Amino acid sequence: MIPDKILNVFNRSIKMVCSNIACYCNDPVSDFTRKRKLPAETLIHFIVQMQSKSLNSELCEYFTDLDSLPTASALCQQRDKLDISAFQRIMHLFMNAFDDYKTWKGYHVLACDGSDVNIAYDEKDEDTKRQNGDYKPFSQFHINGLYDCINHVFWDTSIDTATKTRECAALMEMIMKHDYPANSIITADRGYEKYNLIACCIENNQKFLIRTKDINVYSSILSNLNLPDEEFDLNELKKMYHIRWDIETAFKVLKYIVGMTAFHSKKRNFIQQEIYAAILLHCLTNIITERIGRKDKKIWPQ
Numbered sequence: 001m002i003p004d005k006i007l008n009v010f011n012r013s014i015k016m017v018c019s020n021i022a023c024y025c026n027d028p029v030s031d032f033t034r035k036r037k038l039p040a041e042t043l044i045h046f047i048v049q050m051q052s053k054s055l056n057s058e059l060c061e062y063f064t065d066l067d068s069l070p071t072a073s074a075l076c077q078q079r080d081k082l083d084i085s086a087f088q089r090i091m092h093l094f095m096n097a098f099d100d101y102k103t104w105k106g107y108h109v110l111a112c113d114g115s116d117v118n119i120a121y122d123e124k125d126e127d128t129k130r131q132n133g134d135y136k137p138f139s140q141f142h143i144n145g146l147y148d149c150i151n152h153v154f155w156d157t158s159i160d161t162a163t164k165t166r167e168c169a170a171l172m173e174m175i176m177k178h179d180y181p182a183n184s185i186i187t188a189d190r191g192y193e194k195y196n197l198i199a200c201c202i203e204n205n206q207k208f209l210i211r212t213k214d215i216n217v218y219s220s221i222l223s224n225l226n227l228p229d230e231e232f233d234l235n236e237l238k239k240m241y242h243i244r245w246d247i248e249t250a251f252k253v254l255k256y257i258v259g260m261t262a263f264h265s266k267k268r269n270f271i272q273q274e275i276y277a278a279i280l281l282h283c284l285t286n287i288i289t290e291r292i293g294r295k296d297k298k299i300w301p302q
Helices: 002-018 040-049 055-062 072-081 085-095 167-177 195-203 235-243 246-258 268-291
Strands: 108-119 138-148 153-160 184-188 207-210
Touching: 002 040, 002 085, 002 268, 040 055, 040 072, 040 085, 040 268, 055 072, 072 268, 085 153, 085 268, 108 167, 108 235, 108 246, 108 268, 138 167, 138 246, 138 268, 153 167, 153 268, 167 184, 167 195, 184 235, 195 207, 207 235, 246 268
Parallel strands: 108 184, 184 207
Antiparallel strands: 108 138, 138 153
16 A cells, blocks of 8 residues: 555645645736636646657547547646746655655765756757757756665756756755755765865755865865875765765666656746656655565654
């Protein structure tokens, strides 16, 4: 019965958001106020379960009753009303509904990293436009994620433009927002070796493990310190840094198994809805699989 209980928590999180849908739509006065075939709750469930099929196929499979089958145009009209903050709020409610997460030596090991996602090309959208040399230009979003490597779930994510220059800024925003367990250690690779990020961690009392460049590299923080030219890593730090590599696998699963590469629209806000929905589905499935077969009995949220 564990999957059913978890699904109940998931559905309840969606219901809580939809009960205050005015906070998560573009026009709180009129959006989702009239009775439609696609009320907010149905719409969110539909987006979360979408696969890599055509939009009409998705609609026909989900709405088996012809009388309740909406048109693709009606779906787009409803999606235009829904803000991505609805998915972020559902994620927060759902992830924080459980108190039986596993830890490593009493800590959640959170890995921060980013990944590029190809989207439909739009020459007018300079924020997502990329070009490598003389090749044809293309469009991308950059996903920043804070991933729990022990429990295999994302605690926080943000969607950025195609440039990777805001990775550190995105992590600092996550740290200051602190929408993740208090007993956490954040791990990151060389791309996050920045003085302002380290200062942010210290000021916010956040434990961290950031891999630095070699001591002989001019841009390395270590090059400015009076340290011996030898290996600094301790065995425990090596183990912790090794654990963080699971975030690379998580991004591959999101793209090629969950389907975060097959979007059903060219609209940027629709694509962002599907990205957050894919991350939410990834967390849901892993929360279920991590708890199947556990012998310890926990008190589940009512």
